[in-house]
Amino acid sequence: ERMNDYKLEEDPVTKERTFKRFAPRKGDKIYKEFKKFYFYSDAYRPLKFACETIIEEYEDEIFSLIAQEADDLADKLCSEKSGSGGGLLDSPHP
Incomplete structure (x- = not known):
């Protein structure tokens, strides 16, 4: 995410400062316009x-x-590509 899609807001009562997103996300309807x-x-x-x-x-x-x-x-990639059920990296190799 881009950091400038957020703004720093301060609660007027508690004075707590938080970052809030103001920019729409890619799936939002107004994203292209924004x-x-x-x-x-x-x-x-x-x-x-x-x-x-x-x-x-x-x-x-x-x-x-x-x-x-x-x-x-x-480990997962090796076991999937080899077709074995166990992890190749965990077993001793000949």
Whole structure:
């Protein structure tokens, strides 16, 4: 998703700040019309900064999950392509 599809809003009572999506999604009826307009704003910068901070803070965990997912995907692909029921990566190879 594009970060500038969101805007930062502040609740007038609680002063809580949240990001809310204002742009339609691709499946929405008005999507084609909406994409004819160009919006530029620095309002998305706090969201970008927040996302970058989270990614930086949890970088090792994120890469670990991606690596684990890649291993699982490789095992699944090997077993599907070989036609065997078990995972080829888990069994000893001759």
